[in-house]
Amino acid sequence: MSDYIQPVIQVNNVSKRYRVNEFRPSLRYEGIQLLRKWLGLSQKAYWESEPFFALKNVNFSINKGETVGIVGRNGAGKTTLLRLLSGITEPTEGSIFVNGSFATLIGVSAGFDYNRTGIENIYLNSAIYGVFPKEVNTILDKIVEFSELGDFLKMPVKRYSSGMIARLGFSIAIHVLPEIIFLDEILGVGDAAFQEKCRDKIAELKNKGCTILFVSHSNDSVRWVCSRTIWLERGTVMMDGPTDLVIEAYETNTLSS
């Protein structure tokens, strides 16, 4: 059994369904809808509207130490996939196994509390990832140094620019030493120098055996970082394989349509 590699992430037949009209109308609106339905004026009430599948029958598994890019157009289900993997929501159907500690960076705000200062947010965010103040004290200098924010860390996060927030979020996520990192669009907002630094750091983590899931619209970044790429299209996996092949196919597809 020694050559059998246990996958760290396993996604079996996962579907995630949302209602299109997932909004909260007033009681009056619902009453009118119900009345219209009874009178036969409309076929369906809003709550019976067509379900929308953000993900449909997605299957893949990722082994330890792999760096996997996820590409696709807006609304293809990339962020939903990361949310499911990090346990923020649960799938409507299917099963997900994530074996190991993980850090998640979804979107720009990265789960910060905007009224606290940068330093406080370092402690808070690390604690959410499961690293508590005593351990944070040992890595605090590294985080501060990597983020290059200096005195800005004493300011509330609400005054930060999006690039600064991304810097802070990324430096926390990589220094709490998770086994798996989910990165969503985090490099897109940083400047060129920081992007370069992040790529180097990701390569370093890759060598340490960290599993990385990397969502990006920048094909160059994906090419640079990932060895394997999954192409999502309207909630289904279009292609899954070596980065060069998948990106090439994705680019031709994007250009032709």
Added chain:
Amino acid sequence: MNKSLSISKLDPLEKIYYRLIFDYLTNFMVLLGGMLLAIYLKAQVLSANPSSTAYRMSLELFFILVAGSLMAALCAILLRRVNKVQVSKRIRFIALLLSLWLTSLAIYGFLPTLPVVQIIIYDVAVLCLGVITILWTPYIYKYGRHITIFYALGQLWNTKPLILMWIRYNISSRYSQTYLGIMWIIFIPLSTTLIIAFVFSQIMRPYDINDVPYISFFLAAVTFWNVFSQGVLNGSTSLVNSMGLITQVYFPREILIIIKVGETFVDLIFLFISMMVINLILGVFPNQNYIYLPIVIGIQYLLTLGICLLLSYLTVIARDVPNLISVLLQLAFYGTPILYPANVIPERFHLLLFINPIAPLIDAYRSIIVFNQPPDPVHLYGSTVTAFVITYVGYKFFKSQEKGIADFL
């Protein structure tokens, strides 16, 4: 840092059975507590008329109720075993209706003279407890993640440093851009308190309160009432207010409620000190009965937490809930003996006191701080059971709905 995650519908069902039976047993214990509470309330309410049928037959009624609730649980287990699949909502609903029908039939068979209203009251009791503790149980096992409620509690225990840190940050940052800072915690409630106390002590003097200064009498109750109402209001809106955090990172969501309710109890320290100062000026001194205070405060915290766990998810679904809560709290302020002593309430409104879980607590605070007497254990008993049942049911409900929160926000 050990946060493994496994979500699976393919968990071997045989393994789940043991957990399920264990969980049903814990549910049963809660039901037992709830029923004991019901009997206690009944004994209190009907004590005026010990010859009534319901009063004499309370033990039989209790067994019938437990049997009915167990029947619902057994139905669910058996159906699960037969189908070997997730029991659908419809089947569980039918099982509940069945047990309900059997319960009312049994009550009617044993006690043909019992009025219909009584049967309806017991049916509603079985329905509420049955729905919340039995019907929603399977959701916790939906993906095999939350093994039992104790597992969830263990997870929560591991995040203790996070909770403490978060409370500290929240307290310090709440008044970070004000000049008076932490003094506002005392000023805001104290100003209204003093106005009301002035009006009631100088202008209206209706009650006989054993020559205790009215301000002390009122302050002992309203301090803790303010903490309760603030806790309920803040706790129930806590999920909606931290939308950004919930949709971006995963952590046990009940932390948000615990810290919000915890904050108000940290405020209590400051409020308590200011109350002590006023009491000393008025000549009401600390006494040895203060050793009971932590117990009563603990019960109050549990009660607030349970209410918030139930209400916060409802707030996520319908944003009308906070408005409704503030109205209800206003009504409860006048319904609870805060402005007046409990013994001036007419006999026919005593039911209101018994169904109000916060009233015995307020009474206990007052007897400790002002009247220098230990709290009445018989009165506290009802509140304690209510607090535990509400917290258990609320936590269970919250954990079962936890994953839906991010979708609704």
